[in-house]
Amino acid sequence: MRDYIYGYFGISVEGRRSSKPALLDRLQSISGLILALFIVGHIFFTSSILLGKDAMYAETKLFEGTAFLDKPQPIVVSFAVLIIFSIFILHAALAMRKFPVRYREYRVLYTHAATLSHLETKLWIVQALSGFLMFFLASVHLYLMLTIPDKIGPYASSDRIYSDRMWILYALLMIMVIVHAMVGLYRLYLKWGIASDPNPRRSRKVLKMVMITAILLLSVLGYSALATYMRIGYEHRESYGERYLPGNGIVKGDME
Amino acid sequence: MSEKEIGKGRTLTFEILKYTPSDPESKPHFATYRLEETPGMTLFIALNMIREEQDPDLSFDFVCRAGICGSCGMMVNGKPLLACRTLTKDYPKGVIRLMPMPAFELLKDLSVNTGRWMNGMSKRVESWIHRSKERDISVLEERVEPEIAERTFELDRCIECGICVASCATALMRHDFVGAVGLNRIARFYVDPHDERSDEDFYELIGDDNGIFGCMALMACEDHCPKKLPLQEKIAFMRRKMASIK
Numbered sequence: 001m002r003d004y005i006y007g008y009f010g011i012s013v014e015g016r017r018s019s020k021p022a023l024l025d026r027l028q029s030i031s032g033l034i035l036a037l038f039i040v041g042h043i044f045f046t047s048s049i050l051l052g053k054d055a056m057y058a059e060t061k062l063f064e065g066t067a068f069l070d071k072p073q074p075i076v077v078s079f080a081v082l083i084i085f086s087i088f089i090l091h092a093a094l095a096m097r098k099f100p101v102r103y104r105e106y107r108v109l110y111t112h113a114a115t116l117s118h119l120e121t122k123l124w125i126v127q128a129l130s131g132f133l134m135f136f137l138a139s140v141h142l143y144l145m146l147t148i149p150d151k152i153g154p155y156a157s158s159d160r161i162y163s164d165r166m167w168i169l170y171a172l173l174m175i176m177v178i179v180h181a182m183v184g185l186y187r188l189y190l191k192w193g194i195a196s197d198p199n200p201r202r203s204r205k206v207l208k209m210v211m212i213t214a215i216l217l218l219s220v221l222g223y224s225a226l227a228t229y230m231r232i233g234y235e236h237r238e239s240y241g242e243r244y245l246p247g248n249g250i251v252k253g254d255m256e
Numbered sequence: 257m258s259e260k261e262i263g264k265g266r267t268l269t270f271e272i273l274k275y276t277p278s279d280p281e282s283k284p285h286f287a288t289y290r291l292e293e294t295p296g297m298t299l300f301i302a303l304n305m306i307r308e309e310q311d312p313d314l315s316f317d318f319v320c321r322a323g324i325c326g327s328c329g330m331m332v333n334g335k336p337l338l339a340c341r342t343l344t345k346d347y348p349k350g351v352i353r354l355m356p357m358p359a360f361e362l363l364k365d366l367s368v369n370t371g372r373w374m375n376g377m378s379k380r381v382e383s384w385i386h387r388s389k390e391r392d393i394s395v396l397e398e399r400v401e402p403e404i405a406e407r408t409f410e411l412d413r414c415i416e417c418g419i420c421v422a423s424c425a426t427a428l429m430r431h432d433f434v435g436a437v438g439l440n441r442i443a444r445f446y447v448d449p450h451d452e453r454s455d456e457d458f459y460e461l462i463g464d465d466n467g468i469f470g471c472m473a474l475m476a477c478e479d480h481c482p483k484k485l486p487l488q489e490k491i492a493f494m495r496r497k498m499a500s501i502k
């Protein structure tokens with residue numbers, strides 16, 4: 001009965017407001033924080049290919065649980081992806097509440113951002129748009145990683161990116177996820193602040209510069225890695241499906 | 257000082273929105289006026305000259321001419337500003353487009369009804385001291401430490417010009433959003449020791465997506481506030497307080 005009363009009238013039987021909006025606001029920020037930090041780590045880890053195939057191979061095996069298992073188990077990756085996918089869906093559901101959903105809302109937002117000459121207002125449109133497009137782009141990537149975690153490796157990933165033409169999706173997804181995550185982290189500071197911050201205005205200026213620098217650095221790193229996977233995939237195109245083994249040779253077939 | 261330095265002789269072009277929503281015959285359009293710039297010219301001076309010399313029908317609001325009353329907020333080349341504190345010399349191209357502030361009821365041309373909006377906001381956030389005991393006005397108020405009083409006075413500097421609302425994309429999209437002016441008002445009573453309201457009481461006023469959780473931290477309020485109120489800091493402060501409600 002309590003749910004009926006709150007559902008229809010917006011107040012509890014005690015006549016108070018629900019604390020759910022506070023919970024939803026916290027969850028939106030926490031889920032965004034986790035995803036943004038994950039993305040920073042993800043870009044660094046996938047960029048291990050810049051250090052060579054062996055480095056990327058070793059890291060892949062590490063994520064398949066070699067630190068605590070006798071032999072690599074790709075299901076470990078699936079499990080991690082499932083957690084990230086769940087947080088991603090939760091974040092998308094919560095963030096959607098802030099989107100312009102009606103044409104009038106979209107129109108006034110677009111006009112305002114175009115005329116106000118204000119970076120943070122423009123960046124919010126970028127965040128809303130990139131967030132919307134990531135519903136589709138990131139879901140494809142996450143589904144693949146969830147279902148074929150065994151096909152991650154110097155050759156397997158490069159074949160997927162080059163021969164399976166996933167580079168188109170990754171090239172689009174990369175800039176969106178980097179910008180969305182870094183602007184999101186900056187906005188987290190603006191939303192919540194720091195209680196002991198003696199000069200919030202100065203902190204904002206510093207963090208804005210950090211945000212811009214992080215976008216540039218992560219983009220250089222991410223696209224350099226993507227280009228390297230493309231090169232390896234191109235060189236390996238005649239041996240599509242062949243798996244990489246460090247140092248002493250390669251293994252035929254899909255599984256090491 | 258040369259003529260160029262004092263700006264004399266430059267012809268300014270004003271494109272001003274003309275529209276009277278209450279008149280069925282009126283259609284919104286931009287009227288163009290040309291005016292010779294004078295030294296130290298503000299938009300207040302320019303608009304008065306246009307009204308006196310070119311268009312007596314032009315409507316706009318001013319009272320104090322000194323950035324105190326908050327009556328003359330308008331969109332100047334897309335940015336919400338107080339017209340009385342805006343100098344024409346800051347527009348090197350000499351073309352100035354004026355529009356009424358969005359988010360408020362448009363009365364005529366550049367005149368908007370910020371009063372009705374602010375009145376609604378004040379009632380909504382219960383913008384008065386809440387005490388359990390009735391105050392005896394024949395005795396002195398309880399003493400307040402100067403630094404605590406200063407914190408209240410700092411936030412009390414708001415002139416309700418509406419610029420924070422007109423600059424806020426959230427407020428333009430969601431007309432129920434309480435706006436930075438409302439959140440600042442809450443923060444003002446929150447720090448005032450005379451007000452006995454608890455966190456839970458304030459949550460009842462702004463604890464939803466039209467209140468503190470509707471703020472997307474776009475910071476246009478902070479960046480356009482003519483009184484330089486610490487909106488970034490205070491809205492984040494209120495968010496921390498309200499989000500911790502269980």
